Amino acid sequence: MTASTDTSGGGAVKQGAQGSAGTGDVRVPAQVRGVGLERDVPGAAGSAGAAGSAVRGEHTHSEVPIPCPREGGGERGARAVVQRASVRGQILDALRTALVTGELRPGEVYSGPALGERFGVSATPVREAMQQLALEGAVEVVPNRGFRVVERGASELAELAEVRALIEVPVMLRLARTVSAERWAELRPLAEASVRAASSGCRATYAESDRVFHRALLSLSGNRQLVQIAEDLHRRAQWPLVGAAALSRGRAELVADAAEHLALLDALIAQDLDVVRALVGEHFAGA
Template sequence: MTTSRPAGAPARDAQLKSVSLRQQAREALRTRIVLGQIEPGQVESVINVASELGVSITPVREAVMDLANLGMVEIIRNRGFRVPVLTDHDLEEIFRLRTMLEVPAMVELAESVDRASVAGFRQLAEQLTGAARVGDLVPFLDLDRQFHLGLLELLGNRRLVAMVGQLRDQARMEGLQKLADQGELTQSGEEHVAIVEAVLSGDAELTAELMRKHLTHSRGIWAGRTEGNG
């Protein structure tokens, strides 16, 4: 899990601290990519990014290599990197894979895992909803990641957590800023509370229904697309 970050969207001139620069650069770039703050298809210079973050080229170059291994960026030799353009078909593939993996996993959680180990996630869901209510996207994304991957970790399947984490990174949440601006992000936060309550109640059918609906946003409003009734 990642640690909580300061409230508010990352400023383009945000300076990084001198601790774990590679990791901080990676997280800063990850957030910008997921939120669509780096234009897909546009070549970005490592030198320029390093200047914006206030660090040397090395940690940024290393961070870019990490993200390339996750499929989040493509390295352009002697030029920098670019974020791949995602089509509706790409989003649909990611949604279907996440549904195949996460819905059954959450059902298993509702049916078998000790409730005490899940109870702490209620508070995390409430914190996430609070961040959504005031439109703080960076902590919202961080808490959302902690919530979903943390619940999956309770099943003890490291490969499942890694695969879902990578799929999350490859998706886009360009629509979050619009939802936050319109005061409509709170509903997405509240869905996390409902999912935790369903798991704690041991209601596998409701857990599956809520989780499937929640994931639908990954190809809809979170990605800045129109959401259907399916």
């Protein structure tokens, strides 16, 4: 996976509670506002209608259409499927960042129209991104209201660590026996990048760098299905827990976690299987 643009730096836009919407305070990264879509400024009646739709939840028919680009200044430009996918992808990245940083709080319900208003886009790409997060288990659909961020406890995190170890430890031990030291050395820049990301203290920045490193490791197996399943488990393990534990990992813990990447590479190069097994298990447990 190539690292996506970090949307966690800088400020966030905050929306107050919206009557019966049940959304609570909605905070999303400010950088995603205006993600390539131009919106007409609505009149007073339009604004009132949009606000009412956001309050009521997911039932709205006032979504802003995505403009159709023209090729070479001509009239042949059809609806830009690629552009639509790009907008949805940016929204999905931003929502994932908001989950990791705790901007989207466990147990809170967020509506598509309300989040769309904060992003500066229509509700449609937000809903599409939320549906993907629902498939990943990050949120659950609340009929006529929106999406609730799933609440996770320490027991679920431990279960994820166990499953990741069952899948990845045997693969890493096999790779340690078969992959050359030169190939492992090629991954050192990614490990060092994760250390720099951890030093920033930004959980979202480190989470992305961490996934990039682990994906590169497992990609050496040549098993794309394995990489995809492992990345899904990895992403789930990075979502915050409920309560005070949600934002408990500080800069020092992130740096210590990243340092294990360098130690793992050293063990893989040395083909020290006992250290590889121990490091992978401990790394998952502390994720």
